Amino acid sequence: MLVGPLFLFILFTFFIPIGDMLFRSVENSIVTDILPRSTKLLADWDSTTNELPSEAVFAAMVADIKEGRKARTITRVGQRLNYEAPGMSSLFRSSARKTKRMKEGPYKPALIKAHKRWGKVETWKVIKQFIPKYTAGYFLAAVDAKQELNGDIVRLGDEKRIYIDLFWRTLRLSLIITALTLILGFPIAYLMAILPTKSSNLLLIFVLLPFWTSLLVRTTAWIALLQQQGVINELLVFVGLVGTDNRPQMIHNEFGAIVAMTHILLPFMVLPLFSVMKTIPKSYVRAAVSLGAHPWAAFWKVYFPGTIPGIGAGAILVFILAIGYYITPELVGGTTGTFISNRIAHHISSSLNWGLAAALGVILLGIVVALYLLYDKIVGIDNMKLG
Amino acid sequence: MKLTRNLAVAVIGAASFAVAGSAAAETELVVVSWGGAYSASQQNAYHAPYMKANPGIKIINDDSAPEAVAKLRAMNEVGKVTWDLVDAVASDAMRLCDEGLALPIDADKDLAPAPDGTPASKDFGDLLVSECFIPQIVYSTTFGYRTDKVKSKPTSVCDVFDLKKIPGKRSLEKKPINNFEWALLCDGVAPDKIYDVMGSDGGVDRALKKLGTIKDQVIWWTKGAQTPQLLADGEVVMGSTYNGRLFSLIEEEKQPVAMLWDWQVFDLDGWIIPKGTKNLEAVKKFVRYATDTQRLADQAKFISYGPARKSSAPMVSKHAKLGIDMKPHMPTDPNNAKNTLLFNYEFWADNQDDFTERFEAWLAKK
CATH class of the missing domain: 1.10.3720.10 (MetI-like)
Structure with a gap:
């Protein structure tokens, strides 16, 4: 009873903030939070066929980017994905500017025209890979490894191990x-x-x-x-x-x-x-x-x-x-x-x-x-x- | 009895003084900056005259700019922003703007026009690199060398990579930005192809290989004050840092150091208004005053960074204490700006994380 105040003090100023910080090492809800429509559709997309997702996914992506641009959150998702695949940051930033003019479909050619990376299957695979709310990606990076797009966990090349x-x-x-x-x-x-x-x-x-x-x-x-x-x-x-x-x-x-x-x-x-x-x-x-x-x-x-x-x-x-x-x-x-x-x-x-x-x-x-x-x-x- | 009365008078006096004091300083603006000579130049050129003209405003300087992005992010997460104006380099300003942590500004509405009536958006021109960014200065990262310790005078940035011409230690910043550009340039890449080569397969390896030729002669710095110190101690014969730091080393501290302006890399520094400031109106008023043509020119009296407005350039005069003409010390002076690079914001926003890991892994290996 007498240690109560100290216990509460330590709980609120030490354990909770540290726990919150440590939780970030696996937390990954940002992708689904900012791209709700397209990630929902992407979950059903079969990435093994090496074909681009359907027009519906593209349309959903344009809608997500438009909304993310208004809420000023869209580049955050770009930054998050940029940790996994360099280039995602500019992909989202420049696309966000260009989607403003996309009033009606078909969105597939329009988005690919806005940035050619949208026409690459790898881009969509990266997004699909980071749909889950929790990720091991940060821990893998912390031990010089990464998960390939096909799911294999591999060590990074010698020039990146640190x-x-x-x-x-x-x-x-x-x-x-x-x-x-x-x-x-x-x-x-x-x-x-x-x-x-x-x-x-x-x-x-x-x-x-x-x-x-x-x-x-x-x-x-x-x-x-x-x-x-x-x-x-x-x-x-x-x-x-x-x-x-x-x-x-x-x-x-x-x-x-x-x-x-x-x-x-x-x-x-x-x-x-x-x-x-x-x-x-x-x-x-x-x-x-x-x-x-x-x-x-x-x-x-x-x-x-x-x-x-x-x-x-x-x-x-x-x-x-x-x-x-x-x-x-x-x-x-x-x-x-x-x-x-x-x-x-x-x-x-x-x-x-x-x-x-x-x-x-x-x-x-x-x-x-x-x-x-x-x-x-x-x-x-x-x-x-x-x- | 008398004592208590005296005490009571003193207490009442002190209390009324405190009340008067708080009435005089109604609004406190917290302005975040980089510390050292840079904060001092802002205080002299902007803060002091503004507080004199507006007794209701008290400007508090906070030297947290080096951690500003991380701190602003944290402040935003807990929903309590205690800053009103934050100094940031252009790339950080863009990042803060992207993340929604900085407020967008309307240059023509929020910033004063030039004395001849040119609207602010034209006067600042290309330097308005982001809709949240309020540019103040153009600075450059460039080299200084010890005039008494080099075997022969360096004339080109590639002399940094030439251990025969200039033996001895040199200091470089501990990050890939700028170093990769210089390495590729000196490896024979045409200036306009630097980013094409760097972004292509093997580009990073090529830059690292070139840096590898001098690796064991490099001291890597992380703080802007390190190179001036290393030069003053004679620990290095040449080193890169911000041009204003070298100016004060050469002109204020009279060290035997000279500038090597060749292929200096320009970058911008300015302000952003953080989202969540409680004094938006007051801070906008201050910004309008502090970024007008005269004020930006005034800052150059205290530090050798170029004012961000075109209309300020002709008004740059003499150093406030040394009395020397500041124009030849500006990075933008035609004599200094023969070969220059401009920080490529887009390229580095994409590649910084990846290249930094490569660079760090390379550094860690013998």
Whole structure:
């Protein structure tokens, strides 16, 4: 009862909007909504004969286009179908202008005269293929496949494959970043845990300081440091390690994305580690050593197992944040360091193919949930501790 | 006791001030723009003088134009449009118009005639590319190069593809538009055949192959400010961006950079009135004022983009702060516009999605 308000808040501001967005990955009522008459007739058309639909279908199409033009919706259907077959966008836009003058039949020659694509069976097959209210088209596109007009599902040609590679890259880079934050963060957290409070507080401020700096500033700072005319390259040239003409490329690629994101996500690893280490009594290690254990063995066998809940919490936090990261790879990732989220953002804000963006989002969400369950199975989620 | 009375006076005073304040600013117009020097030029040329002349109007600038299409679509779906005027490039304006998210305008009724009486539809001419589009400026995407870092001075856009003549990194926009045109042009395609070749089988492969000759020397940009920054840092020896950005890099920041105008690609930027605006009358009045001949010419005092009206061109004068003559810096100046391309809206509306996927897949491969 007491969680009621929060539950409702989350329901309305989080689950419902996200559910609505995810639903777009299969939703496809636009074709029948805007072309109601012609799609009804097209459903009965036998596309295997390779003959154009009848005059009645053409007449219905002209009526649909006329009405869609008045309601200013006709180009939306063109845009939707353009995702599947390039050229549909201009087909509907230019036909819409010309149908104005079509007062009476026969409509078949008139429409073909308006745009020659109406005389091609493929055009009608594409429309027929997207009559169903739900489509797998977006999901297929999200895994580099498409459904042919005869119903077969095929992989796209090599020159068009992009998303599966991007998913793998996103996972691979996120794992590397998680591992690096652990390697770098563990000693700092350990130092903070064993030092007296006064000096550990100072260290804590150094860890938190980047948190209070804008994300964009931190990312841009890495550009200034790593670029070819940047601080690090100048230094390398100055001490004579590299010649001035073959300065290494350290930004606008995978390396730059890994470095910048490791730095930005480091606090998310250090803080859970630190809070868990704080609770491990120092006397454990002392007891182990006084009982004859080698200091290394004492650390490894006694201290380290106690930190595992912190490692689990930090790793899962960093990994999940990394997998959906957007602005840093966009700015420093170049072409080899971009993530799947950059493509999702592209489809949301630039190409406006929200269905495909939603399908990519669903897959990404699925991967995260699957990894979470895997983690739960191997490490156990009850073991995780944030502090 | 005295204290409370003083407090009460202060509160009443503040309240009446607030009431007076709200009475003075009755209508708030939210105008969406691109930010940076561009928003500033609009504020100086249009917003400030208009607010001065009309105390009842307050114009609020919102720098959301880069996401405007997606945001307008979302606003429309929830049925709450909070913008009154939106800056958009021509292709986006056409798309918004197609989707019914922008209101159509009647150029001769809604826009002011030229000072000599020429109706607006004639004065803007071909630039009225869509019935919803209110053109403001002509801009171009073109190249700038570091005068102190190039081996020899580039004279043609094809020097971008010539690593022997001009070694070093170059920056190009991370999308197929413009790059495909330049690649095919420099691969020997006649200028008037570019779109025939690009649309034919193997056309995209040909463009990508040409771009492939310089692929490992390219830094791809996504934001207009990136190329000026890369040029200033010496990270690239040449790069494409919007001509106004290069102008401020060269003339305002005095960097050793020069323009390469060869085969610049013209595009238009302007306004659309979003469907669902609550201040239609007020915004139409503002648009009529802001797009008259004088105002469009005034904007060119602050940024080097060409005014969209024919009648404004002779009135382009000197830069407001630098005092230099702006005419030679306009993309439309005859000396700069010897070889030009115009953004092909129809072609890209059809092929943008498909070609972008091809381009991205190509980029992702080593």
